Amino acid sequence: MADAVKDWTEDYDIFDKDYIRNPFPIWDEVREQCPVARTDRWGGSFMPTRYEDLFNIARDIEHFSSRDVLVSAVMPPPDAEREEVVDEELIAQYNVGAPPITSDPPVHTWARKILLPPFSANAVAKYEPETRELCADLVEGFIANGRADGAADYAQQIPPRVIASMLGIPKEEAPMFTEWVRGFLELGLTNPELREQSAMNIFQYMNERIQERKANLQEGDLVSYLLQQKVDGEPVPEGHVLGTCFLLMVAGIDTTWSSIGSSLWHLAQHPEDRKRLINEPEIMPLAIEELLRAYSPVTMARYVAEDTEYAGCPMHEGDKVLMNFPAANRDPRMFENPDEVIIDRPKNPHIAFGVGIHRCAGSNLARMEMRVSIEEWLKRIPDFRLEDPGAVTWAGGQVRGPRQMGLVWGS
Amino acid sequence: MKVKVDSEKCQGHNRCYALAPGVFKVDDYGYATARGDGTVPKDLEEKAKLAIENCPERAIFVVEE
Numbered sequence: 001m002a003d004a005v006k007d008w009t010e011d012y013d014i015f016d017k018d019y020i021r022n023p024f025p026i027w028d029e030v031r032e033q034c035p036v037a038r039t040d041r042w043g044g045s046f047m048p049t050r051y052e053d054l055f056n057i058a059r060d061i062e063h064f065s066s067r068d069v070l071v072s073a074v075m076p077p078p079d080a081e082r083e084e085v086v087d088e089e090l091i092a093q094y095n096v097g098a099p100p101i102t103s104d105p106p107v108h109t110w111a112r113k114i115l116l117p118p119f120s121a122n123a124v125a126k127y128e129p130e131t132r133e134l135c136a137d138l139v140e141g142f143i144a145n146g147r148a149d150g151a152a153d154y155a156q157q158i159p160p161r162v163i164a165s166m167l168g169i170p171k172e173e174a175p176m177f178t179e180w181v182r183g184f185l186e187l188g189l190t191n192p193e194l195r196e197q198s199a200m201n202i203f204q205y206m207n208e209r210i211q212e213r214k215a216n217l218q219e220g221d222l223v224s225y226l227l228q229q230k231v232d233g234e235p236v237p238e239g240h241v242l243g244t245c246f247l248l249m250v251a252g253i254d255t256t257w258s259s260i261g262s263s264l265w266h267l268a269q270h271p272e273d274r275k276r277l278i279n280e281p282e283i284m285p286l287a288i289e290e291l292l293r294a295y296s297p298v299t300m301a302r303y304v305a306e307d308t309e310y311a312g313c314p315m316h317e318g319d320k321v322l323m324n325f326p327a328a329n330r331d332p333r334m335f336e337n338p339d340e341v342i343i344d345r346p347k348n349p350h351i352a353f354g355v356g357i358h359r360c361a362g363s364n365l366a367r368m369e370m371r372v373s374i375e376e377w378l379k380r381i382p383d384f385r386l387e388d389p390g391a392v393t394w395a396g397g398q399v400r401g402p403r404q405m406g407l408v409w410g411s
Numbered sequence: 412m413k414v415k416v417d418s419e420k421c422q423g424h425n426r427c428y429a430l431a432p433g434v435f436k437v438d439d440y441g442y443a444t445a446r447g448d449g450t451v452p453k454d455l456e457e458k459a460k461l462a463i464e465n466c467p468e469r470a471i472f473v474v475e476e
Contacts, residue, residue: 116440121425285429289465347464349426355467359422364441 009034013041014071014299014322015190020396024339027327036311042071045301045320046313049327051334051351053311057302057321059356063310064302064321065104066358067097070189070398071301071320094203096239098247101300101358108357114229114236115244118166118222121364128368131162135376143380147387150268150407155260158373162365163252167245168221169209177202181253189397199246206245210238222248248362255297256366258401260373262295265402266341267374268386273343277374278382283344288370293350294341296326299398300354325351326400384409412451413474414459416443420470427462427471434459449474 005013008026013019019026030037031049038046048054057064097103100111117123138157142148160174160181180198182188188195209223218224226241267274277287304319315321329350330338336347353360360366386392387406395403414434416427423441427434433455435443451459463471 113440116423120439120441121428121437289426346461349465349467349469351467353424353467356422359424359467364425 009037010039011041012037012039012047014047014397015042020394020400023326023396023400024330027324027330031327031331036313038313043320045071045322046310046315047322047324048311049324049331051328051331054323054325054328054351055355057310058323058351058354058358061104061357063305063308063315065305066102066108066300066302067104067305068303068320069098069101069300070185071322094200094207094242096203096243096246098250099240099243100361101247101251102243104305105357110231111240111244112357112361114226114231115361118225119361119363119365124365124368127162127165127365128372130165131158131369131372132376134158134161135373136380139377139380146410147406147408149405150264151257151261151402151405154377155257155264155373155401158260158369159253159256162369163248166222166365167209167248168213168218168223177249177253180205181250185250185254185399186395186397202246202249203242206249207242210241210245214238251360252362252365254395254399254401256362256369258297258395258399259292259295259366259370261402261405262297262400263291263370263374264377264407265386265392265405266291266295267378268384268405268407269389270341271383273341274378274382276343278378280344281375284371284375285367286344286346286348288367288374289348289350290341290343290345291370292352292367293329293335293345293348294339295401296329296350296352297400298352298354298360299324299326299400300358301398322398323354325354381409412456412459413449413476414445414451414463414471415449415474416445417470417472418442418444420468422468422470424467426465426467430465431455431458431462435462443470 005011005016008030027049035050035053036046036048048057100108103111138154142153148154156178160177161171164171164174180201183194183198188198213223213227223245226244229236277284300323302321302323304315304317307316329352332338353363384407387408391406392402393404395401421442425437425441427443428437434446434451436446437443
């Protein structure tokens with residue numbers, strides 16, 4: 001068990017119990033006292049918390065590389081133990097990164113260009129009807145019970161099926177993807193063996209789908225689409241396609257379900273906001289942006305590419321910087337009453353999806369899934385509350401959202 | 412009022428298009444440009460201003476005439 005944190009500005013711990021449950025007062029403290037905090041825990045990192053600093057660092061791609069976007073929570077186990085867990089040859093074969101989130105220019109430039117069209121607002125609108133049907137079916141499945149787990153029974157069920165549909169892989173296997181992604185991104189951050197095994201499972205599964213598609217290209221699924229893209233007149237390398245498929249699964253699942261879950265957590269406690277969304281459906285797009293701002297789920301990392309100094313902090317090549325976009329989105333320098341959710345907040349340049357060249361490629365998809373899942377829920381369950389506020393559990397670290405959240409309705 | 416999107420700064424967040432589709436359009440990659448020569452119809456000026464305030468990349472500006 002790690003020692004309790006005494007000074008959040010010099011020794012923060014993103015896996016601390018209190019931080020995971022309620023990071024907001026900690027960010028406020030750090031932001032005012034020492035806006036770029038640091039720690040030696042979990043391999044060491046810096047953590048900016050002011051909007052302006054996040055804005056600057058995210059756009060300075062020369063000093064802050066994306067080659068490694070996760071904090072290395074713990075060192076890998078010694079070689080002898082490793083062999084039992086995963087096949088070394090597999091690791092080498094699948095050492096393809098997760099482009100373009102892990103790419104810097106020039107690769108990033110073409111890799112992103114390939115990925116953006118299938119994730120444009122118009123392109124993801126094609127998946128809205130099936131997302132709506134999925135959400136409706138989920139609610140109908142538990143509405144008579146008068147209770148459900150808003151995280152496990154609802155939020156977690158939606159993104160894996162939508163991304164499976166886009167990739168052209170069976171939606172019935174969604175629970176398996178969910179387990180792998182949690183193993184890699186959530187539980188795996190403090191458990192390197194689980195993390196590696198989960199990554200191998202995803203790579204292996206996606207590699208099989210790629211081989212199938214290569215033999216039999218289809219219309220309209222993302223795997224076939226990626227296989228047909230070219231760079232400098234040549235087909236995109238297969239390893240790159242595999243890395244991108246890995247990214248789509250990892251980034252498209254945990255993040256969005258966290259946002260849907262946090263949104264329901266907020267709405268369960270704010271009847272006035274529920275009422276407004278039901279009576280004034282036209283404010284829904286603003287509400288989605290506000291929920292994204294107030295409960296931003298994602299903290300990616302950057303890798304210091306060359307020695308530099310930022311805001312008086314000497315940073316050395318290889319240091320990690322935790323991009324605390326969620327804290328930036330609560331900075332009073334940028335947002336009036338930042339801790340208040342103003343459901344139709346007009347001025348809201350939040351950076352929940354990041355800022356600069358690594359702006360989340362799936363942002364339009366995430367927004368669509370959030371909007372549809374909230375609409376379909378409120379249509380059927382306009383009044384609901386937390387079953388036991390103290391019993392809600394949260395995942396934290398680099399993706400924050402509720403994982404167990406009993407919700408009740410009716411008498 | 413006349414607006415312009417700095418294409419070097421735009422990263423395709425889609426915020427301006429969502430707030431003021433009568434003033435901005437986006438291409439297949441999500442990158443935004445102002446419609447026409449950027450002149451904003453009088454009744455859309457408020458929406459255009461909102462789009463400027465909401466752009467996370469600070470990529471939209473008013474062209475002085």
